[in-house]
Amino acid sequence: MLMPLHPDPKPSDVAASAPPDPEHRDQATSHGHVSLNVGTVSPAQFRQIAEHPEFQALVARKKRFIWPAIAFFVVYYFLLPALVGYFPKVMETRLVGQINVAYVFALSQFFMAWVVMALYVVKARSFDKMEHEFVRKVKEGRL
């Protein structure tokens, strides 16, 4: 279990739990909540978060997309100079008019980059959701 890390509960929580006058709110903050400013979270707390299964699941899910995506685009990209450099005859095969395999493959690199980008953007939405949920739990001290 983590200790609560953040002093600002949501506005609705404030209204429910503490009287709205400033004096009382000041008292509320002085009751041992830890602020999330740089330097105030101890290395031990970072380790606790880093070792939390929910955090590790988030990182693992990101890596499961990112590493294969990198492997794919690196192979796809370096195939172009390699094929063009070492198998020029094959690459000079014409497809439509004077447009050849080499040109189409080079042009396809642009679309490959955009497709990987789009897939990541879609995936990243679910990462954002997990991350948001997790950060909220940390801030509310609910882990």
Add this chain to the structure above:
Amino acid sequence: MTTPLMMFLTFIALTLVITYWASRRTKTAAEFYSAGRSITGFQNGWAIAGDYMSAASFLGIAGLIAFYGYDGFMYSVGWLVAYLTVLLIVAEPLRNSGKYTMADLLAARFREKKVRAVAAFSTLTVSLLYMIAQMVGAGLIVNLLIPGLSFEVIVLSVGVLMLVYVVFGGMLATTWVQIVKAVLLMAGTILLSVLVLKQFGFSLIGFFDEVAKITGVVKQADGSSVVKNFTQPGLKYNGQWGPLDLISLGVALICGTAGLPHILVRFYTVPSAKAARTSVVWAMILIGCFYIMTTFLGFGAATLVGKSNIGVFAEGDKATAIVQAEPDAAKRETLSKQLAETGYVVKSSNSNLAAPLLARKLGGEWLLSFVSAIAFATILAVVAGLTIASSSAFSHDVWQNVIRGGKATEKESIFVARIAAGIIGVVSIGLAIALKSQNVAFLVGLAFAVAAAANVPAIILAIFWRGFTTAGMIAGMVSGLVSSIVLIVLSPAVMGTDGKHIINAAAIFPLENPAILSVPIGFLGAVVGSLLTRDAKSEAGHAELLVRAHTGLHAEG
């Protein structure tokens, strides 16, 4: 007053208005270094695209395609694909764990002055190399477009303007100058592409039929030569080392882009990691469209202008005088034919003028002036971006954290950044003038290679490898930096026996770009250095960086 000069002055006036507006909104350190995190993802996408689409891309790649056909196009592909590294690995963790500079990410884990000092040194090296290449290029290109302005006057005015933007307007002015320039550049490129395609009835097949009629000669290793047309690969990257050189360049781009300081600092100008992601997405859309259109410009110049008509040119009386002064009868006839066809004679071949001369052919003097003004704006905006990235590295990393131990006030920090910008400006103006007659195009390749071999291994290993140590990080950065510089000095970019190279001797290393070797050396240095040392602090720091990078807990702003 000439039309191009008037267009230059209009752009300068606009940028000065932006700078004045920005200066009134630049008071705190966060405002000076990162525009107060007030830039949206969409705006930042344009600014990143602007930072990246330098004159080297606009004029250089169009020229490469106009002179070498397909190989020039293949060269341009890597510039977009490289952004996948930025998107997938660097952008979000950097925004989440840092404040103003690349070194912030590393310091989040290592928290050592040494680490900051080495990272700042690498940032300054990359920026200065890139900047000198841009400044020398600026002087030469603008001098070609407006012969009335001397090299020194151009370099000096580019230097002074970039300092005005950075010193008074900080990151906010630099960003908006970059956005305005990117919009102009895209508009000019779209206009030229449409005009080119119109010449071919908007038929891509018809266009390529014309492209295939242009040929070049490739000399083979056995001494025989082969004729190839412009749709076929091999006109530039040929011979024993050609393909490997292109692969090496690819390594420099794929890794180096994610280590360019002036691109990295852009991610601190947006409010969140999500906005950082959005900015890469917009940048990738813009950059991709730009490079695809560059093909039309390059092939358009090859077909409509012709390789022999691209170069430093003379018009009017000067042109007639050159034709009359030519002693060789056959050459005189070629020149007078050129004059009759194009209205100018080419004094010396220069591929950088492919896009401007294409503009002249398609839209006359007005379009030539517009394209020249865009080239000038491009250079100006890119050097301003480099200046702010390097002055932040000096002030925030070296001064604030290494020398003053984090105790400098915001006022002092901004003051030092402004002084640093001034010093960087003066040094780069001086070096650009001193290197005027040298071929410095290789400096861009070197900047990418150093960024790829020194910065990127450090960033990737810091985020993903728990066993990475402070000593390993320093060893990796130093070995990446040193190996890139040593290999390029020994390469055909610097050494050659034709009298055109800086060192007059046969090259020892066969490739023009060292990245294929220096990036593995950078990684190796980092891994070996880490395995040889133990560092409990860095292991604990890894948990912190990991949490910060993935959740944004603690992210500034």
